[in-house]
Amino acid sequence: MQNYFHDLAAFLDTRLKGKEQYTCWLSAEASDFVRFNRSAIRQPGHVRQIYLSLHLIDGMRHAKTSTSLAGNLESDRPLLEYMLNGLRSRLPELPEDPHLLISTEVQSSEHISASQLPETGAIVDEALTAAQGHDMVGILAAGPLWRGFANSFGQRNWHQSASFNLDWSLYQSRDKAVKTTHAGFEWSSAEFREKFANAAAQLAMLQRTPISIRPGAYRAYLTPAALSDIIGMLNWDGLSEKALRTRQSSLRRMRDEGWQLNPAVTLAENTADGLAPAFQNEGFIKPERIALIEQGCLAGSMISPRTAKEYGIATNGADGGESANSLDLAGGALPQSRALQELDTGVFIGNLWYLNFSDRSNFRLTGMTRFATFWVENGEIKAPLNVMRFDDSLYRMLGENLLGLTRERELLIDTDTYGARSTGSMRLPGALVKELRFVL
Amino acid sequence: MFDSIRTLFKDLAPAVDFCSLRFVEEASEQLTVRQNVLQPVSSGIDRGAMITVMHRGGYGYAASSDVTRAGLQDAIARAQAWAEASRGRSVVDYSAIALPRPSGLFESPASPNGKEWSRKDLIDLLMQESHACAIDPRVVDWQASVWSVASSQLYLTVDGGDIAQHFRYLIPGLAATANQGADTQTRSLGGQYNGYCRQGGLEVLEQAGFHGAGRRVAQEALDLLAAPNCPSGSMDLLLMPEQMMLQIHESIGHPLELDRILGDERNFAGTSFVTLDMFGHYQYGANLLNVTYDPTRPEQFASYGWDDDGSPAERTFLIRNGLLERPLGGAVSQARAGMAGVANSRACSWNRPPIDRMANLNIEPGSSRLDEMIRSVERGVLMDTNVSWSIDDSRNKFQFGCEFGRLIEDGELKGIVKNPNYRGISATFWRSLKAVGDQSTFNVMGTPFCGKGEPSQVIRVGHASPACLFGNIDVFGGE
Numbered sequence: 001m002q003n004y005f006h007d008l009a010a011f012l013d014t015r016l017k018g019k020e021q022y023t024c025w026l027s028a029e030a031s032d033f034v035r036f037n038r039s040a041i042r043q044p045g046h047v048r049q050i051y052l053s054l055h056l057i058d059g060m061r062h063a064k065t066s067t068s069l070a071g072n073l074e075s076d077r078p079l080l081e082y083m084l085n086g087l088r089s090r091l092p093e094l095p096e097d098p099h100l101l102i103s104t105e106v107q108s109s110e111h112i113s114a115s116q117l118p119e120t121g122a123i124v125d126e127a128l129t130a131a132q133g134h135d136m137v138g139i140l141a142a143g144p145l146w147r148g149f150a151n152s153f154g155q156r157n158w159h160q161s162a163s164f165n166l167d168w169s170l171y172q173s174r175d176k177a178v179k180t181t182h183a184g185f186e187w188s189s190a191e192f193r194e195k196f197a198n199a200a201a202q203l204a205m206l207q208r209t210p211i212s213i214r215p216g217a218y219r220a221y222l223t224p225a226a227l228s229d230i231i232g233m234l235n236w237d238g239l240s241e242k243a244l245r246t247r248q249s250s251l252r253r254m255r256d257e258g259w260q261l262n263p264a265v266t267l268a269e270n271t272a273d274g275l276a277p278a279f280q281n282e283g284f285i286k287p288e289r290i291a292l293i294e295q296g297c298l299a300g301s302m303i304s305p306r307t308a309k310e311y312g313i314a315t316n317g318a319d320g321g322e323s324a325n326s327l328d329l330a331g332g333a334l335p336q337s338r339a340l341q342e343l344d345t346g347v348f349i350g351n352l353w354y355l356n357f358s359d360r361s362n363f364r365l366t367g368m369t370r371f372a373t374f375w376v377e378n379g380e381i382k383a384p385l386n387v388m389r390f391d392d393s394l395y396r397m398l399g400e401n402l403l404g405l406t407r408e409r410e411l412l413i414d415t416d417t418y419g420a421r422s423t424g425s426m427r428l429p430g431a432l433v434k435e436l437r438f439v440l
Numbered sequence: 441m442f443d444s445i446r447t448l449f450k451d452l453a454p455a456v457d458f459c460s461l462r463f464v465e466e467a468s469e470q471l472t473v474r475q476n477v478l479q480p481v482s483s484g485i486d487r488g489a490m491i492t493v494m495h496r497g498g499y500g501y502a503a504s505s506d507v508t509r510a511g512l513q514d515a516i517a518r519a520q521a522w523a524e525a526s527r528g529r530s531v532v533d534y535s536a537i538a539l540p541r542p543s544g545l546f547e548s549p550a551s552p553n554g555k556e557w558s559r560k561d562l563i564d565l566l567m568q569e570s571h572a573c574a575i576d577p578r579v580v581d582w583q584a585s586v587w588s589v590a591s592s593q594l595y596l597t598v599d600g601g602d603i604a605q606h607f608r609y610l611i612p613g614l615a616a617t618a619n620q621g622a623d624t625q626t627r628s629l630g631g632q633y634n635g636y637c638r639q640g641g642l643e644v645l646e647q648a649g650f651h652g653a654g655r656r657v658a659q660e661a662l663d664l665l666a667a668p669n670c671p672s673g674s675m676d677l678l679l680m681p682e683q684m685m686l687q688i689h690e691s692i693g694h695p696l697e698l699d700r701i702l703g704d705e706r707n708f709a710g711t712s713f714v715t716l717d718m719f720g721h722y723q724y725g726a727n728l729l730n731v732t733y734d735p736t737r738p739e740q741f742a743s744y745g746w747d748d749d750g751s752p753a754e755r756t757f758l759i760r761n762g763l764l765e766r767p768l769g770g771a772v773s774q775a776r777a778g779m780a781g782v783a784n785s786r787a788c789s790w791n792r793p794p795i796d797r798m799a800n801l802n803i804e805p806g807s808s809r810l811d812e813m814i815r816s817v818e819r820g821v822l823m824d825t826n827v828s829w830s831i832d833d834s835r836n837k838f839q840f841g842c843e844f845g846r847l848i849e850d851g852e853l854k855g856i857v858k859n860p861n862y863r864g865i866s867a868t869f870w871r872s873l874k875a876v877g878d879q880s881t882f883n884v885m886g887t888p889f890c891g892k893g894e895p896s897q898v899i900r901v902g903h904a905s906p907a908c909l910f911g912n913i914d915v916f917g918g919e
Contacts, residue, residue: 037703041529042531048514049505062480064481067484075508093560141895358861370832387834440839
C-alpha cells in the first residue's frame with residue numbers, strides 16, 4: 001500500500017500546471033468485522049476500502065475533493081486525472097481564501113508496525129468457545145490500516161499498523177450486562193481469557209435483585225470507561241480554539257472568566273503515547289504533547305491551521321475539527337484497589353451512555369448509567385442499579401466535588417467504526433466524586 | 441457503470457444458495473460560507489460494491505472500493521469464506537430465509553422548476569444570507585451551507601433480481617450564534633444537524649425557507665440572549681415539528697427497531713423497552729397517536745422503492761390509534777422474529793451491511809389547529825428545534841433540549857425563554873399526548889446523521905410531523 005501511495009503521489013506530481021500545489025491524504029483499511037449476538041455469529045464480513053482526499057491550491061484559491069480508489073494505479077489513474085481536472089476547472093470561480101494555510105516545510109515520517117495478528121477466524125473461534133453458556137453480544141474488528149500524506153513540496157508521511165478490537169458484552173438479563181474490550185496489536189489468548197473470566201464473574205453480581213434509587217445527589221465512583229464518556233464531551237468543541245474564540249466552547253468560562261477545575265486535573269493531547277498518526281491530513285506535524293488543562297487551569301487548545309491563520313496564531317497540528325485523538329488525564333493518589341472502600345456508600349458506575357449538554361455555558365451534562373453499575377454500601381457492592389439519568393456540571397464533577405483520581409490508568413482504545421476504524425484512544429484514571437446529581 | 445457491473449456479476453456470480461451484489465456510487469458537493477468567507481469547497485465520489493452470500497445456512501459479506509473484475513472476484517471469495525465459516529454457528533439458519541428477487545427502477549422526484557446546481561449562484565446566495573446574519577456585534581459566529589448528494593444504487597441477485605435506484609438529496613444548513621458575557625445562544629434553520637434535508641434539487645431551499653433565514657435566526661439568537669431561562673415544573677408542552685422529529689426518532693423509531701428487540705445492538709446502540717409480545721395489543725400512546733413507516737412521500741429524505749435486501753417499500757402503520765401494531769424490521773429480522781415488519785433493511789453505503797434502520801417514520805396529522813392547542817393551555821411552554829438529546833439504552837428515560845422556547849399562559853403565547861429542556865419516559869410520555877396538530881402544522885424533516893450498528897453506520901432518515909401537545913411534562917431551563 002505504501003508503494004502504491006508513493007506511486008500515486010509521483011503521478012500527481014507530474015500532473016500539476018503553473019504554480020499549482022497539491023496535498024493529498026490517504027485513508028485505507030482492510031477490515032474483518034464479525035458481529036456476535038446470543039453467543040453466535042450475526043454478521044461476518046470483510047471491508048477493503050481506500051479513500052484519497054486531494055487538495056489543489058493555486059495561490060490563495062483552493063478546493064478539495066475525495067474519492068474511493070481501487071488500489072491499482074492503472075485502474076485509478078483516469079479517476080485521479082478526473083479529480084485533478086475537476087478541481088482545476090473549479091478554482092477560477094472561487095474567491096481567494098484569506099484563511100488558507102498550507103505546510104511548506106517538508107517533514108517526512110514513517111511509522112510501520114508489522115502485523116502480528118492471527119487469522120481473524122482463530123479469534124472468532126476463541127470468542128465463541130469462551131462464550132458458550134453465556135449470552136455474548138458484540139463486535140470483532142481486525143486488520144491493517146494505513147494513513148498517508150503527500151504534497152507537491154515532496155513531503156511524505158506514512159502510518160501503518162494492524163490491530164484488533166474485540167468489544168463485547170455479557171448479558172445477565174434485560175439491560176443488565178458487563179461490557180469489556182480487548183484491543184491491541186498482538187492477540188493474547190491468556191489476556192483474553194482473563195478478561196472474559198473477570199466479566200463472567202461480575203455477572204454473579206448482576207443476578208442480585210436490582211436497586212432503584214430516588215433522584216438526588218450521591219457519592220459516586222466512575223471507572224475509567226465511565227469517565228471516558230465525560231472526558232469525550234470535551235471533543236464536542238470544548239477544546240477547539242475556534243469554539244473558544246467564538247464563545248461556543250463548553251470551556252469558555254475557563255478561558256474568559258478564569259474558572260478552574262480541581263487542581264488534580266491535568267489533561268493533555270498525548271500524541272507520543274497514542275495510536276493515531278503523528279501528522280494531520282494537511283501535513284502539519286503534531287507535537288508529542290499539547291498541554292490542555294494544567295492543575296485545573298485551561299492551558300491550551302486544539303488549533304487547526306485554518307484557525308491559526310484566521311486568528312493570527314500558531315497551529316499545533318490539530319485536525320480541521322479541532323478535536324483531540326489521544327487524550328491523557330494524569331493519575332492521582334487513590335489506589336484503584338481501594339476505590340470501593342473510598343466510595344463507601346454510593347454508586348459505582350461501570351459505564352455511562354448517551355451524554356449531551358443540558359446547559360453548555362455551564363458545561364452541564366446529562367447522560368445515563370449503563371452496564372455494570374452498582375449500589376455500594378460500606379465499601380461492598382450490594383446490587384446492580386437500575387439505570388439512572390444524571391444531570392450535572394463538569395465544573396462540579398471534576399471541580400469542587402472531585403475527591404480523587406486513581407493512581408492506575410487504563411488505555412482505552414476507541415471502538416468507533418463510523419466510516420473507518422478509529423485510531424483514537426484515551427489514557428484515563430478512575431474518579432471518585434463527592435456527589436453526582438441524578439434526576440430521573 | 442451499471443452495465444459493466446451487471447456483466448461482471450453475471451460472469452462471476454458463484455454457485456451458492458443466494459448471492460447479491462449491491463453497488464453504490466455517490467457524488468457530493470458541499471458549499472459553506474462562514475462569517476462571509478467561503479470555506480474550502482469540498483466534493484467527493486464514493487463508489488464500491490458489497491457482495492453478500494448465503495449458503496448452506498451460513499452468511500458472509502465482503503465489500504471493496506475495487507470494482508474491477510479482480511476486486512469483485514476477491515470480494516466474492518471472501519464473502520463465500522465467511523458464509524462457510526459461519527455455517528452452523530450463526531444466530532439464525534440463513535437457509536430458512538428467502539430474500540426477494542426484485543426488479544425495477546426508483547428515482548427521486550424531478551425539480552419542478554428545472555433549476556440546476558450553479559456553484560456561483562449558490563455561493564452568492566450563501567454570502568447573502570451570511571451577510572444578513574451580521575446584524576449586531578453580539579452575533580459572534582454564523583454560517584450558511586448547502587450540500588448536495590446524488591446517489592445511484594444497483595442491486596443484483598444471483599437469480600436475476602435487478603433494481604436501479606437514483607436519489608438526489610439537498611441538505612441546507614444555517615445557524616447564527618450570539619454571545620453576551622457568559623451566555624451564548626445559537627439559533628438555526630431546522631436545527632444544527634440539517635433538519636430540512638430532503639430529496640430533490642434546489643427547490644428544497646425554498647421549501648426550507650432558506651431565503652431570508654439569515655437575518656431571522658440571528659435576530660432570534662439575540663432575542664434568546666435577552667430572554668429568561670425556561671421555568672421549571674410540571675406543565676403542558678407544545679412541541680413543534682423541528683423538535684417532534686427528534687422525539688419520534690428517539691422514543692418511537694429506535695425502540696421499534698426489530699434488531700434492537702432481538703438483541704443485536706445490545707453491545708452498542710442498546711436494546712428496547714419494547715418486547716416481541718407487545719405487538720398487537722400494547723397501548724404505546726394516546727388514541728390520537730398514529731405513526732407510519734412511509735417511504736412513499738416523494739420529497740422526504742428516506743423515500744425509496746426497495747430496501748437493501750430487495751424488499752419493496754410500502755406505507756405501513758406501526759402505531760394506530762395509540763396501539764402498537766408492527767416493528768421496524770426487514771426480511772432477515774422478520775424471519776428471526778416470526779412476525780411481519782417493513783422494508784427497512786438498510787446500509788449507509790457500499791461498505792456496511794444492511795441492518796434494521798428507520799426510514800421515513802412519521803406522525804400522521806390530527807385535527808387541532810395551532811391556535812386551538814395554544815388556547816387550551818393554562819400554563820406551558822412551546823419548544824422548537826432540537827439542540828440536545830439523550831436517552832437510555834432501552835430507549836425509555838429521555839432528556840431533550842431545544843434552541844427556542846415560548847411561554848404559554850392562560851391560552852396565549854407569551855415571551856421567549858432560553859435553554860428549554862424536558863425529560864420523561866417513553867413508555868408513558870406518548871400517553872400524555874393531548875392534541876395532534878392538523879395539516880397546517882405539519883412539516884417534513886429529517887437528518888443525515890442517524891448512528892447505529894456494529895460496524896457503525898450513519899444513515900439518512902426522515903421524520904414528518906405535526907405540532908403536538910403533551911400534558912404534565914417535567915420541564916426545566918439552564919442554571
